[in-house]
Amino acid sequence: xxxxxxxxxxxxxxxxxxxxxxxxxxxxxxxxxxxxxxxxxxxxxxxxxxxxxxxxxxxxxxxxxxxxxxxxxxxxxxxxxxxxxxxxxxxxxxxxxxxxxxxxxxxxxxxxxxxxxxxxxxxxxxxxxxxxxxxxxxxxxxxxxxxxxxxxxxxxxxxxxxxxxxxxxxxxxxxxxxxxxxxxxxxxxxxxxxxxxxxxxxxxxxxxxxxxxxxxxxxxxxxxxxxxxxxxxxxxxxxxxxxxxxxxxxxxxxxxxxxxxxxxxxxxxxxxxxxxxxxxxxxxxxxxxxxxxxxxxxxxxxxxxxxxxxxxxxxxxxxxxxxxxxxxxxxxxxxxxxxxxxxxxxxxxxxxxxxxxxxx
Amino acid sequence: xxxxxxxxxxxxxxxxxxxxxxxxxxxxxxxxxxxxxxxxxxxxxxxxxxxxxxxxxxxxxxxxxxxxxxxxxxxxxxxxxxxxxxxxxxxxxxxxxxxxxxxxxxxxxxxxxxxxxxxxxxxxxxxxxxxxxxxxxxxxxxxxxxxxxxxxxxxxxxxxxxxxxxxxxxxxxxxxxxxxxxxxxxxxxxxxxxxxxxxxxxxxxxxxxxxxxxxxxxxxxxxxxxxxxxxxxxxxxxxxxxxxxxxxxxxxxxxxxxxxxxxxxxxxxxxxxxxxxxxxxxxxxxxxxxxxxxxxxxxxxxxxxxxxxxxxxxxxxxxxxxxxxxxxxxxxxxxxxxxxxxxxxxxxxxxxxxxxxxxx
DNA sequence: AAATGAAGGTTAAGCGTTTAAGCATTATGC
DNA sequence: GCATAATGCTTAAACGCTTAACCTTCATTT
Numbered sequence: 001x002x003x004x005x006x007x008x009x010x011x012x013x014x015x016x017x018x019x020x021x022x023x024x025x026x027x028x029x030x031x032x033x034x035x036x037x038x039x040x041x042x043x044x045x046x047x048x049x050x051x052x053x054x055x056x057x058x059x060x061x062x063x064x065x066x067x068x069x070x071x072x073x074x075x076x077x078x079x080x081x082x083x084x085x086x087x088x089x090x091x092x093x094x095x096x097x098x099x100x101x102x103x104x105x106x107x108x109x110x111x112x113x114x115x116x117x118x119x120x121x122x123x124x125x126x127x128x129x130x131x132x133x134x135x136x137x138x139x140x141x142x143x144x145x146x147x148x149x150x151x152x153x154x155x156x157x158x159x160x161x162x163x164x165x166x167x168x169x170x171x172x173x174x175x176x177x178x179x180x181x182x183x184x185x186x187x188x189x190x191x192x193x194x195x196x197x198x199x200x201x202x203x204x205x206x207x208x209x210x211x212x213x214x215x216x217x218x219x220x221x222x223x224x225x226x227x228x229x230x231x232x233x234x235x236x237x238x239x240x241x242x243x244x245x246x247x248x249x250x251x252x253x254x255x256x257x258x259x260x261x262x263x264x265x266x267x268x269x270x271x272x273x274x275x276x277x278x279x280x281x282x283x284x285x286x287x288x289x290x291x292x293x294x295x296x297x298x299x300x301x302x303x304x305x306x307x308x309x310x311x312x313x314x315x316x317x318x319x320x321x322x323x324x325x326x327x328x329x330x331x332x333x334x335x336x337x338x339x340x341x342x343x344x345x346x347x348x349x350x351x352x353x354x355x356x357x358x359x360x
Numbered sequence: 361x362x363x364x365x366x367x368x369x370x371x372x373x374x375x376x377x378x379x380x381x382x383x384x385x386x387x388x389x390x391x392x393x394x395x396x397x398x399x400x401x402x403x404x405x406x407x408x409x410x411x412x413x414x415x416x417x418x419x420x421x422x423x424x425x426x427x428x429x430x431x432x433x434x435x436x437x438x439x440x441x442x443x444x445x446x447x448x449x450x451x452x453x454x455x456x457x458x459x460x461x462x463x464x465x466x467x468x469x470x471x472x473x474x475x476x477x478x479x480x481x482x483x484x485x486x487x488x489x490x491x492x493x494x495x496x497x498x499x500x501x502x503x504x505x506x507x508x509x510x511x512x513x514x515x516x517x518x519x520x521x522x523x524x525x526x527x528x529x530x531x532x533x534x535x536x537x538x539x540x541x542x543x544x545x546x547x548x549x550x551x552x553x554x555x556x557x558x559x560x561x562x563x564x565x566x567x568x569x570x571x572x573x574x575x576x577x578x579x580x581x582x583x584x585x586x587x588x589x590x591x592x593x594x595x596x597x598x599x600x601x602x603x604x605x606x607x608x609x610x611x612x613x614x615x616x617x618x619x620x621x622x623x624x625x626x627x628x629x630x631x632x633x634x635x636x637x638x639x640x641x642x643x644x645x646x647x648x649x650x651x652x653x654x655x656x657x658x659x660x661x662x663x664x665x666x667x668x669x670x671x672x673x674x675x676x677x678x679x680x681x682x683x684x685x686x687x688x689x690x691x692x693x694x695x696x697x698x699x700x701x702x703x704x705x706x707x708x709x710x711x712x713x714x715x716x717x718x719x720x
Numbered sequence: 721a722a723a724t725g726a727a728g729g730t731t732a733a734g735c736g737t738t739t740a741a742g743c744a745t746t747a748t749g750c
Numbered sequence: 751g752c753a754t755a756a757t758g759c760t761t762a763a764a765c766g767c768t769t770a771a772c773c774t775t776c777a778t779t780t
Contacts, residue, residue, distance in 0.1 A: 006766055017730050022768060029769085030728055052478045053416035054766030057735045062413060064456070064477075075630050077438045085459045094456050094477045096424070099445045117424075117454045118412050219634050241631055244604075249636040251611035270435050271601055274579050276609040366736055377760050382738060389739080390758055414736030417765045 005046035006054075013042055025050070056118065065297060066114030068098040068107065070127035075241060075269050080142075083290035084123055091298055093120075100127065111135060121297040128184035138300035140293040144185040145321045152292040152320040154284035156186050159324035160193020163236055163264055163282055164204075166326060171335035172234040172262060173202035176227050178242045181210035190238045190266060205232070209242060222246065225253035233261050233335050240265035240272050240281055247275065247331065258333030268327055277330035285322050292320050365406035366414075374402055385410070416478065425657060426474030428458040428467065430487035435601060435629050440502075443650035444483055451658055453480075460487065471495060481657040488544035498660035500653040504545040505681045512652040512680040514644035516546050519684035520553020523596055523624055523642055524564075526686060531695035532594040532622060533562035536587050538602045541570035550598045550626060565592070569602060582606065585613035593621050593695050600625035600632050600641055607635065607691065618693030628687055637690035645682050652680050 007025075011018045016035070023029030024039040031039070042048075056062045065088050069077055081097070088095045098114045100107035104127055111122055112135070121138035132141055132149065140151040147153075167175055177194055179187045191206065198204040205227075213220055224235065224246055235250075237243035243265030247257060257263055257277050265272065268283035367385075371378045376395070383389030384399040391399070402408075416422040425448050429437055441457070448455045458474045460467035464487055471482055472495070481498035492501055492509065500511040507513075527535055537554055539547045551566065558564040565587075573580055584595065584606055595610075597603035603625030607617060617623055617637050625632065628643035 008766075018767080019731080019769080020729065022766095023729090026768085030726090032728060035728080049476050051417070051766050052476075053413055053422060054735090055768075056413035057411070057417050057737085057765085058767045058769085060735075067457075074438065075435060077441070078434065081437075081441070081457060082459050082461075085457050089459075089473070094474075096454050097427075097441060097445055097457055099442050099449075101442075113449070114454075116409050116412075219638060221636065241634070244631055245634050245636070248607065248611065251608065252617075252636045257612075271604055274601070274605045276581065276605070276612045278579060368736080378737085379739080379761080380759060382736095383759090386738085390756090392758060395758080411736050414765090415738075417735085417767085418737040418739085420765075 005048045010042050061120050062118040064094045064119050066096050066119035066122040068110050068124045079286050083286035087290040087294040120301050140297045144189050147185045154324050155321035156189035157193040159282045160190040161197050164194040164197025167234045174232050175204050175234040176232045178207045178237040187238045235263045237265045240267045240269040262332040264332050280329045280332035281327050283325045288322050365408045370402050422478040424454045424479050426456050426479035426482040428470050428484045439646050443646035447650040447654040480661050500657045504549050507545045514684050515681035516549035517553040519642045520550040521557050522686050524554040524557025527594045534592050535564050535594040536592045538567045538597040547598045595623045597625045600627045600629040622692040624692050640689045640692035641687050643685045648682050
């Protein structure tokens with residue numbers, strides 16, 4: 001009932017001025033050791049919680065960040081949100097969510113709404129191929145290192161490279177890369193990496209799901225079994241979502257994974273470890289990405305709000321690429337020559353999940 | 361540059377008092393038609409955007425809601441977040457996210473943090489089996505109708521009932537229900553529904569993934585192929601996540617879906633429509649659930665903040681159950697007698713996605 | 721011993737909004 | 751034609767916090 005205690009309650013209880021209490025709590029002004037302690041004790045006793053509204057009004061900072069995702073419905077969103085929330089929370093910021101519902105115009109509207117709500121800065125994971133207009137506030141963009149204006153991102157290209165190498169080591173010489181459509185920088189980077197790995201060492205063809213669906217309807221079969229018959233021994237999807245689609249389609253067609261063909265994904269979505277076979281994939285270090293994005297944002301905020309041209313953020317601004325981590329599970333294996341499903345225990349395998357005691 | 365215009369800027373520009381401008385904008389006090397219009401015009405001209413901080417300080421309402429999810433990493437979270445954000449946004453509220461990282465104690469901490477941040481109310485999708493402590497603020501709980509203190513939820517039991525009937529209609533008389541563990545009200549409701557449908561008409565056994573993993577390690581095979589040999593013709597998972605696990609395990613074991621057995625899920629997760637076979641599942645009406653939760657919350661807030669005993673919210677408080685929707689796709693089909701994979705075109709099928717032109 | 725400085729406070733203004741109370745001015749009732 | 755009411759606006763206080771400026775007191779320094 002007793003509506004929250006405020007500074008003046010503490011001040012009154014101790015017979016000092018509000019300013020002193022404020023100083024004591026923030027450690028800024030000049031307050032004697034003892035009085036400081038006494039004030040902090042009283043504060044705790046009264047259950048004092050600073051009013052963010054009051055502080056915001058006074059300082060002009062809300063200590064709230066906005067998080068705008070191209071498509072909140074994307075399965076990777078939870079990981080993002082969790083990581084961002086955690087990093088922001090550590091830094092004393094709250095996170096306000098904005099949904100751009102996929103379309104570009106709505107994305108700007110979402111950003112504006114967050115700003116009107118007083119967000120000090122915005123983290124944007126943009127829609128494929130979008131450029132973020134220069135709003136008059138600090139922004140951190142998480143897309144891909146090859147996107148202009150990008151702040152921090154996973155090193156998708158190198159992730160692709162590693163994935164390609166992984167498949168090459170297993171003996172694969174003909175891979176089909178599965179992507180959605182060509183206007184995503186993230187996907188393009190991953191694809192470029194895989195191709196680079198295969199350059200001169202094998203054949204890498206490309207399948208755009210988007211194109212196939214445009215002509216054959218969404219959810220249509222991708223004709224992967226046919227590719228297997230043409231000699232493709234591995235499918236490298238640029239997202240676990242597509243890898244899952246590939247795995248089920250192949251299995252339904254009677255193709256055995258990984259004995260007949262290997263399938264790999266990207267992102268380590270939540271189910272990647274529990275499907276059969278569990279999925280070899282490439283994981284982003286969300287925690288680090290979030291941490292850097294938030295650090296950059298806060299640094300921008302502290303350096304004085306809405307500077308036009310970004311100036312002198314030393315190592316921060318400018319293309320941080322965070323390494324990705326290859327997670328080898330069951331869906332990728334050595335090329336077996338298409339007839340003899342012998343043992344294939346040579347490759348080190350991860351358990352389905354970190355807490356597993358029995359790696360299947 | 362020009363830091364946002366405020367009320368007094370408008371007042372000065374028009375030679376009136378701030379109070380009048382405030383009244384004109386809110387439509388509350390007494391302002392003449394003409395002056396009102398003039399003020400609103402000027403406001404638009406100056407690009408006036410009300411300061412939420414100022415308003416919050418003055419009114420004691422932040423117009424921000426907190427959203428706490430038991431586990432932000434859950435694949436259903438995006439749908440929740442999107443729906444809640446949308447509903448809140450329509451009602452003029454922002455949404456602050458809080459992550460309870462799965463554990464119960466962290467859940468309370470998350471709630472407290474949101475409250476300290478000034479959230480006017482909280483939407484909680486609680487951890488299985490958690491009771492939300494009475495914080496001194498409006499709360500809306502979305503769990504299951506059988507949870508005490510629940511505000512609104514999908515009618516999981518009836519969803520289970522419908523799913524069971526669907527399988528019965530297809531001729532299935534022996535189903536295995538797949539759940540994670542028994543301390544989730546949502547899962548229990550769904551299971552109870554399925555069982556009710558099968559009561560007296562067929563056999564329904566139960567598989568807890570949690571128990572199996574405790575002894576055999578996480579990600580372990582569930583032994584579903586063995587059950588098929590024992591005569592089970594359908595697997596009804598209480599979540600798409602488990603359905604996916606079942607589908608891949610069965611496919612890997614050479615069982616054909618839906619010719620040999622049917623598999624169904626719950627929640628219509630994002631990939632349910634694109635795997636092969638696409639997944640028959642039961643969808644919640646998130647939009648409505650979110651709408652009702654938000655409406656309830658706002659009503660509580662408007663009725664005067666922290667009332668102890670919830671009083672006279674008429675139809676709102678008290679167990680709103682929102683019907684679920686059965687989505688029939690490819691993974692469920694008629695029992696075929698285990699040998700003759702004949703045609704099975706009698707059942708009406710959904711396209712993989714609403715925009716599909718070719719239902720595969 | 722006077723000037724200087726630091727230490728430990730206090731006062732007061734300001735952030736942008738809302739809202740109760742006050743005060744003219746004009747309309748209404750009888 | 752006078753009390754009453756409604757209308758249209760202004761004044762002023764309040765919300766809770768921060769921060770610059772100011773004022774003592776006491777310890778140094780010259």
